[in-house]
Amino acid sequence: MESRIVSICRRYADDRTRLMDILLEVQRELRGIEPAAMELIARQLGITRVEVEGVVSFYAFFxxxxxxxxxIRVCDDIIDRHAGGREIAKVFVEELGLAIGTTSADGxxxxxxxxxxxxxxxxxxxxxNETILTRLTxxxxxxxxARLREGTEPRDLVVHTGDGNNSHPLIRAEVNNNIxxxxxxxxxxxxxNAGLRSALQRRPQxxxxxxxxxxxxxxxxxxxxxGKKWRAAADTAATRRFIICNADEGEPGTFKDRVLLTERADLMIEGMTIAAYTVGSDAGIIYLRxxxxxxxxxxxxxxxxxxxHGxxxxxIGGKQGFDxxxxxQLxxxxxxxxxxxxxxSSCEGLRGEPKNRPPFPVESGYLGFPTVVDNVETYCCAARIMEQGGAWFGSFGTDRSSGTKLFSVSGDCARPGVYELPFGITVRDLLDRVDAPDAAAVQVGGPSGEMINMSQFERRLCLxxxxxxxSVMVFSQRRNILEIVDHFLEFFVEESCGYCTPCRVGNVFLKKRIEKVRKGLCELEDLxxxxxxxxxxxxxxxCGLGHTSPNPVLSTIRNFPLVYAVLLKEHGDGVQASFDIQAALEESRRLAKRRSMIYDPNYDEA
Amino acid sequence: MKKRIATVSLAGCFGCHMSLLDIDERLLELLQQVEFDRSPLNDLKRFTRRCDIGLVEGGCCNEENVHTLQEFRRNCDVLIAVGQCAVMGGLPVMRNAIMHSDDPLRECLETAYLDSDKVYNPSNQIPNDAALPLLLDKVYTLADVVKVDYQIPGCPPSGDTLWNTLEALLAGKPVELAYEQLRYD
Incomplete structure (x- = not known):
């Protein structure tokens, strides 16, 4: 073990900021990062074991x-759940004879x-492992x-590869683009590279x-x-600047970056290169989830x-000095x-905790240098803007939201997938295209966004x-709104980094109270x-997680008041409906081997 | 007509009642304005009629606490949770920390009466007389069990805090407590 860990660390020049890569490799090679391994990594990098352990314990894949x-990781977002994800997980449990969260005895x-x-x-x-299986039955x-038990390699499980580059020999995934x-x-x-060529002929300003x-x-x-972001980064006085592409598409219901990474990788990198030329950067990172x-x-x-290709x-592009x-970064x-x-933080080999702002990343970001962080789609758009011009791009969309947008639509519709439409289209327009005649609720922007009702389908998708x-998730009449809310809260409770109390503790309280509402134990004042x-x-x-995590609750209270109203009860006698004296006494009755003189009406007969 | 006040100590230590006595000579002023109904201060065990204000010290650790609290809620217009135990469970709530056990209540009783080295219990039995109220599975705050109108934190809240609260309540004014009067220790 020691020699393998040392050689992994050496490969990254014993660089503490590359701890993520080191841990990913150790995890892959040794299938775990045990305390002894953490000790070794810490010694090799000249940091404390606790720093290593802090990072190891933070990420789900370590x-x-x-x-x-x-x-085997079974996806458990609400759409997968509605599609039968729970049953799929159960079949894995039966077939492998393993409880969820455990490892088989034979390893x-x-x-x-x-x-x-x-x-x-x-x-x-x-x-x-790294192979994605879709449309599971x-x-x-x-x-x-059965095939895995026979010893089939996960990557050989793929029988039919998907469309477009999903069939590329280096991808070979069962995934479909669904454009x-x-x-x-x-x-x-x-x-x-038309955008890049055009950009290199002009000055950054x-x-x-x-x-x-x-x-x-x-x-x-x-x-x-x-533009404002890039200008802020360009205007800083710094010796180095960094360009980071955020390909950590984690908002449940979003999968458009997956499609761009598969089909428009060149365009995205072109956009990053243009950003580098514009703000004066020599190094970039693609943070891939x-x-x-x-x-x-x-x-x-x-x-x-x-x-x-230069x-x-x-x-780059024959431009002397533009490196x-x-x-x-995985x-x-x-x-x-x-x-x-x-x-x-994650790129720096730290726990993925948000940093205090200001300073903003454009002033002090990666390793303390000005850093531009943009989404995959943003860089793709930037490259197209340099090719076709800002006015052309601005001709699509609305005043404040220009251009087209990729919408990832999923849920109760006939044609889930990626739709490129100008900003400002109505929800109803989108629903017509995805063929969702029985849509009753639409979650716009993922769990952190807003859930809207049928009377709001004329609203427009734009800033x-x-x-x-x-992310646009469509839910039909058959779905239980509060189950969805409860699930979203479970997601936020799980994903809160735990740094600040309102988010770490508050989301748990929100979830508990929503569970109470679902059981019909709440009153108006609980709302x-x-x-x-x-x-x-x-x-x-x-950070943004806590700023938006109450949205499932707040937006459904606003937009689905009746869903709550039918579950709320009035109790005139001043007792809390959620307090159950019989349940509270059960354990005591058993231990004392007698019944309650006050709360068991037939106490004397016992 | 004089306002009626009832008080009780549930799973508390009577410290909050002692603190009420700390209003000293203002007790006389209080008695000008109110009459005490059910309270340990006058040893009345039952409500004689409906009250305006109920002061409850301590949380709920057994069935009798719950029963008494429900009676207070039924008989008082304004119910006030007084002190840390009533508001958050206080010291007794520490037993709720036994949560990673299959049988937390048994573990709690065994530690308290049998296992701890600090225990002198020659009979080696856990008290279990029919006259003893059954314990609840865990300690509940007052607000867990009934609706509470006001909560006064503090262990105990000072006499001044209690006095200012009652004074304002009786005068029908909003309670204004100085920064140092509202505290949790």
């Missing part, structure tokens, strides 16, 4: 115990639940388990003006003006091909790392009205409590 040779298999794999358009899904799972509608900016055919004219806003969901690690070999090959690396290269299963400052990073607590969490939390 484990202190040795895991099985084959790790062959580990079975786990994971919050979101990014495959809700082809649910239910699971991940077997009971029969298919039985077959998969249902290609718009005029991203999913239409795009010329290679002109590019910033072009970007600002386009009105491009961040595609991850927050909608910050990209661990769940998408199946795309990594392909992305590496795209980077390599670009180096060979559009990445030294003197820029990119490395891929994540390890942490939703919070989609938050830019947490993502930077002015309903902002979204792409006031939920609203008040939700507001407190949103206002006092440290």
């Amino acid at each position: 484990s202190r115990r040795t895991k099985g040779e084959i790790i 062959r298999f580990s079975l786990e639940i994971t919050p979101f794999l990014g495959m809700s358009d082809q649910a239910p899904s699971a991940m077997v 009971v029969q298919k799972v039985r077959l998969v388990c 249902r509608l290609a718009g005029e900016v991203l999913l239409c055919p795009v010329p290679a 002109e590019l910033l003006a072009e970007l600002e004219e386009s009105g491009l806003t961040g595609r991850g969901g927050a909608g910050f003006p990209t 661990g769940e998408y690690s199946y795309l990594r070999p392909y992305l590496e090959s795209v980077l390599q091909a670009r180096r060979e 559009v990445l690396g030294k003197n 820029f290269d990119i490395r891929i 994540g390890a299963g942490a939703y919070i790392c989609g938050e830019e400052s947490a993502l930077i 002015e009205d309903l902002p979204t990073g792409g 006031a409590y939920l609203k008040e607590l939700g507001k407190t969490i949103a206002v006092t939390s440290r």
Whole structure:
């Protein structure tokens, strides 16, 4: 073990900031990161064991115990659950004879639940080591388990590869793109490097003006003006600057970056290169979520091909002195790392905890240098803007939300998948396209977004009205709104990094009270409590997770008051409906071997 | 007409009642305005009629506490949880920390009466007389069991805090407590 760990650390020059990569390799090679291994890594990197353990314990894909040779992770987001994900998990449990969260005695298999794999358009899904399995059925799972027991390698489980680059020899995934509608900016055919060529002929200041004219806003969901961000980074006095691409698409219901990474990797890297030229950067990082690690070999090959074609690396595009290269940083299963400052922490080999702001990443980001962090789609748009012009881009969409947007639609509709449409289309328009005639509720922007009701389907998808990073989940009449809310809260409780109290504790309280509502044990004043607590969490939390985690509760109270109303009860006698004296006495009756003189009416007969 | 006040100590230590006596000579002023109904201060064991204010010290650790509390809720217009135990469970609530046990109540009783080295219990039995109220599975705060109108933290709340609260309540004004009067220790 010692020699293997030492050689892994050496490969990363014993660099403490590359701890994520080191741990990922140790985890892969030794199937776990045991205390002795942490000790060794710490010694090798010159840090304390606690620092290593802090990182190991933070990420879902690292484990202190040795895991099985084959790790099966069944996706458990709400769409997968509605598609039968729970039953799929049960079949795995039966077939492998393993409880969820355990490893078989022979060390062959580990079975786990994971919050979101990014495959809700082809649910239910699971991940077997790095291989993604989609559209699972009971029969298919039985077959998969049988083949795994025979010794089939996970990657050989794939029988039919998906469309487009999913069949590329370096991807070979069962995943389908499900591009249902290609718009005029991203999913239409795009010329290679036209944006980069055009950009390199102009001065960075002109590019910033072009970007600002386009009105491009961040595609991850927050909608910050990209031009303003790049200008802020360019205006800093610094010796180095960094460009980071946020490909940590973790918001349940979002999978459009998966499609872009598969089909528009070149365009995305082109956009990053343009960003590097514009703000003056020589190094970039693609932060790829661990769940998408199946795309990594392909992305590496795209980077390599670009180096060979002179559009990445030294003197890019023949421009003397413009050097820029990119490395891929793999994540390890942490939703919070989609938050830019947490993502930077992760790239630095730290726990994926958000940083205090200010200073903002554009002033002091990766390793303390000004850093531009943008979404995959944002970089793709930037490249197209440099090719076609800001005015062209601005001609799509609305005033404040220009351009087209990729919407990932999933749930109760006939045509789930990715739709490229101009910002500002109505929800109803989108529902018509995805063929969802019985839609009763739509969750826009993922769990952290807003749940709207049927009377609100005329609302528009754009920053002015309903902002979204792409996630649109459709729910029919058959779905239980409060089950969905409860599930979203479970997700936030699980994914809170635990740093600040309002988010760590508050979300647990929210969930408990929603459970109480579901049991019919709440009164009107419990709604006031939920609203008040939700507001407190949103206002006092440290980062976006806590700012938005009460949204499932707050938006459903607002938009689905009747769902709550039917479950609320009035109790005139001043007792709390949730307090059950009989249940509270049960244990005591058993221990004392007698009944209650006060609460058992037939006490004397006993 | 004088307002009626009832008080009781549930799973508490009577410290909050002692604190009420700490209002000293203001007791006379209080008695000008109120009449005590059921309370350990006058040893009345039952409500004689409906009361305006109920002061409850201590949380609920057994069935009798629950029963008494429900009676207070039924008989008092305004119910006030007084002190840490009533508001958050206080010291007794420490037994709720035994949560990783299959049988937490048994573990609690065995530690208290049998296993601890500090225990002198020659009979080696856990008290279990029919006259003893049954314990609840865990300790509940007052608000867990009934609706509570006001909560005064503190262990105990000072005499001044209690006085200011009662004074304002009786005058029908909002309670204004100085920063140092509202505290949790």
